[in-house]
Amino acid sequence: MSRPLPCAQEYEPQFAQPLDEHNYRTLLENVPAAIFVIQDGRIRYVNPKMAEVFGFTPDELARLDPYLLTVAEDREQVRTRVRARLDGSAPRGPHYEIRCCRKDGSEFNVRVSGARIELEGRPADVVTMHDVTELKQATQAAEQRAQLLAQTEELALIGSSEYQVATNTVTQSAGMFRIFGEPLTEGVVDGEWLMQRVPASEEPVVRAILTNVRPDEPCEFEHRIVRADGTLRTVLHRAMAYTDSGGRVTRIVGILQDVTEQRAAAQRLTLLANSDEVTTLPNRAALLDNLDLAVRQARRQGCRGLLLVVQIAQLKMVSESLGYTGADRLLAVVAERLQGAGLAQDTLAHLGSGEYAVLLCGAEGSVAPEMPARAIIGALERPFSIDAVDVQVSCAIGINVFPGTDDTAGALLHQAQAAMHRAQEQGDNQFCVYSPDNHARGASRLAMEAALRRALERREFSLHYQPQLDLVSGGLVGVEALLRWHDPTRGPVSPLEFIPLAEETGLIVPIGEWVLRTACEQNLAWQRAGLPALRTAVNLSVRQLQQPDIARRIHAILLETGLQPRHLGLEITESMLIGESTHVAHVLGELKALGIEISLDDFGTGYSNLSYLRQLPIDVVKVDRAFVHDVTAAPQDVSMTRALIKMAHSLQMKVLAEGVETEGQLALLIANHCDQMQGFFFSPPVPADKIADMLRERRQLPEHLLQRRVRQRTLLLVDDEENVLASLKRLLRRDGYRIVTANSGTQGLQRLAEESIDVILSDQRMPGMTGVEFLRRAKELYPETVRMVLSGYTELQSITDAVNEGAIYKFLTKPWDDERLRGHIEQAFRQKEMADDNRRLSDAVQTANQELADVNQRLQKLLQAQRGKIEREEVSLIVARELLENIPASVIGLDLDGMIAFANADAENLFTSAPSLLGRDAHDALPAELVQVWQSSDGTSHRVNLSGRHYQAVCRETAGQSRSRGKLLVLTPEAGTANPLH
Secondary structure, rough: OOOOOHHHEEEEEEOOOOOOOHEEEEEEEEHHOEEEEEEEEEEEEEOOOHHHHHHHHHHHHOOOOHHEEEEHHHHHHHHHHHHHHOOOOOOOOEEEEEEEOOOOEEEEEEEEEEEEEEEOEEEEEEEEEEEEEHHHHHHHHHHHHHHHHHHHOEEEOOOOOOOOOOEEEEEOHHHHHHHOOOOOOOOEEEEEHHHHHOOOHHHHHHHHHHHHEEOOOEEEEEEEEEOOOOOOOOOHHHHHEEOOOOOOEEEEEEEEEEEEHHHHHHHHHHHHHHHHOOOOOOOOOHHHHHHHHHHHHHHHHHHOEEEEEEEEEEEHHHHHHHHHHHHHHHHHHHHHHHOOOOOOOOEEEEEEEEEEEEEOOOHHHHHHHHHHHHHHHHHHHOOEOOOEEEEEEEEEEEEEEEEEOOOOHHHHHHHHHHHHHHHHOOOOEEEEOOOOHHHHHHHHHHHHHHHHHOOOOOOOOOEEEEEEEEEEOOOOOEEEEEEEEEEEOOOEEEEHHHHHHHHHOOOOOHHHHHHHHHHHHHHHHHHHHHOOOEEEEEEEOHHHHHHOOHHHHHHHHHEEEOOOOHHEEEEEEEEHOOHHHHHHHHHHHHHHHHHHHEEEEEEEOOOOOOHHHHHHHOOOEOOOOHOOOOOOHHHHHHHHHHHHHHHHHHHEEHHHHHHHHHHHHHHHHHHOOOEOOOOOOOOOOHHHHHHHHHHHHHOOOOOHOOOOOOOEEEEEEEEEHHHHHHHHHHHHHOOOEEEEEEEEEEHHHHHHHHOOEEEEEEOOOOOOOOHHHHHHHHHHOOOOOOEEEOOOOOHHHHHHHHHHOOOOOOEEEOOOOOHHEEHHHEHHHHHHHHHHHHHHHHHHHHHHHHHHHHHHHHHHHHHHHHHHHHHHHHHHHHHHHHHHHHHEEEEEEEOOOOOOEEEOOHHHHHHHOOOOOOOOHHHOOOOHHHHHHHHHHHOOEEEEEEEEEEEEEEEEEEEOOEEEEEEEEEEEOOOOOOOOEE
């Protein structure tokens, strides 16, 4: 039994002695609340808890403004409460809450209460603070939980362990009524309420699941419900059974969550993940899934299937000309054609970038592979109308038959694509069936590509250099840098193998930059070794030339290596000019402006437009080796070589012949005034040290083959009779000729290749080749020679024809008169020398005309640039004048002598009492104050008074090209001073 408390009468309080000041201070310093005293707006006292809560020392707090302890947003609230306490209108209540900030800047919530006391005869406030941050957070969490519970989509089934859903009661949350679209009602409903809102087809499953919920084991499943408006929604149903201490189920709590939108979104994502957006066909992922199933089915049924990969070739062209919209339209209509190709395909998929896949299974897959391929090619034959433009497409088809040795879906698709690439190499509208040999080639190609990617970083590349020689001096004037690759596994790899692969993969860009940088560094190394300077030619690939900043990149390499641009040459192929005319012309113009020599490689093998070629800044034309013929070649072949050389010279370009391998080829080129050569006749491509040796030794072409401007008159005598040759030599030697002899037409052609011949005197009747036939061939090979026939037989028809053709200059008969023969030969040499002088004069005139045309073109461009500059300056002057006229200030311009050269309207109106300011001296036209400002022109602002109004006056010098042109004086009314002009 509890003991009763004593009544008041029985209890007499026994008070201890009053607390002294020390005990009071001890009590305050141990109170678990922040306490401080404010008097006269200053903190007079803080207890340790106050310092602990705010993170300041008591001395720091004593120096602080109390309001700074609160966050900025709450300071006005605190000031309002303080003012209310002072005027007696403070709201009733023991405390209020504010936010404070600690020394480290962190914020926290406090509950504040205060009391007014008297301290040292003056009022003071005792303030108590309690940190309620955790309490505040807990309160907010409780409020959020209460709000969440009010919205919970919850269904509670309450009953015994032997319950049936139909016999139990159901309580619902407000959120549950929203799910079912029914009005909120109070109380409970029958357990069958839920089953009545489940579609009949799903009701047995839902009932069975809920009936078999096990205690303490969560259950989760999805089903549909029927809302009050008759619509169907998908819900995620979570259920948990709870038991009492006896193991009986006391209640089942179920939570329904409406996941209709989530499931629809998931279905859309699944559709997007497995279909192509443009064509709506299955994509690569869906194809691989179907292909995997088809392979299993083919194995199980003992049949075969076909996988065809179709690549459309014109997609890039359509994209460039009609844009992405046109390209997407092409992809869609191609898909429609393939669907209507008459193939009962199991799957038609779009793999991207114009690549489709057709999967044939069952009976359709048992047909011959070429039948569906031809059907696809036939379906795509008719043009497609894309944005009113007829587009004719071609395709390449790769076919793979399964099952086979490697039947994984990815491997089958890869093999079909490899076969498709093989078909692309064969041309348009071709198909290829996969075979292991094709795969081996593809694997080898991939392995080479991987090795090529590593070759640059592993320093497996090197450069060889092939000499280029001048055909006048015979000296070494340049080299062509040629890339070599020594793979550690394969050994030396032919450029014909890896250069096209590097072009296709884009690796040619970094490799090309390495070649360019290395060639420049090597050229500079030769020069620093004291060797004669020469030009290094480097080939530019198509990929490099297509780069928009290729000129800047090359210039940067020249600056980096220090090589002068005149010692670098760049070679482009004729095929690069097709389809890239505007970009190529722009790039070549920039490179030419740097001083780099531009060469056109493989000239004669492409289809470049000559009128366009004439506009390009090309310095050297490299004649392809296919047009470098020997002296024994057919006349039409020699004529082609001569035509190429003359055409290049007419375009003011030098000619360099490639692939020169024999002395006869070189002699023919020299005779036709080719400028330079390179080839195995002089040297194959060699390492850099070999080129250094050639430069030190000053190696050059054989002296007897070189083209000379001043040389001895040379006469070729051709006759099959030795005594006739001897007689002619004795007769003509006295005239100082250099005489070369031959006893047949064939030997005469050889002498022409070996020597520089001016005049030819040939017999007509010789074995194997008549004199006329020989001279006709000589005219084709060496048209600048003067050719004569000396014969005792008069075959008038053939000789007349030869004369008419220009093959024969004169016909002389045997026996001859010595003096007349000497006269004829002297006249022939004069004819030859006159023709040579005319050619030289013509070349000089043509060169001079071209130089004048170039100078005139440069002057025209300079004139256009000057006109443009003048026009721009005039526009700038007009704009500047309008700006100065309309600026809200008075502006006065003065020349070096102090004369006023400009005054805007505001300036003229400011001095209306005097004549116009223009043309007057500053001393006469301006007040003394402004004259002082003008004379100082220090750029600082001066306050002046004009007609009772104050202005800020600034004067500065106007400079142009680093020298003064005068001064500009600006007067601006001071703020608050009315401007009488406006």
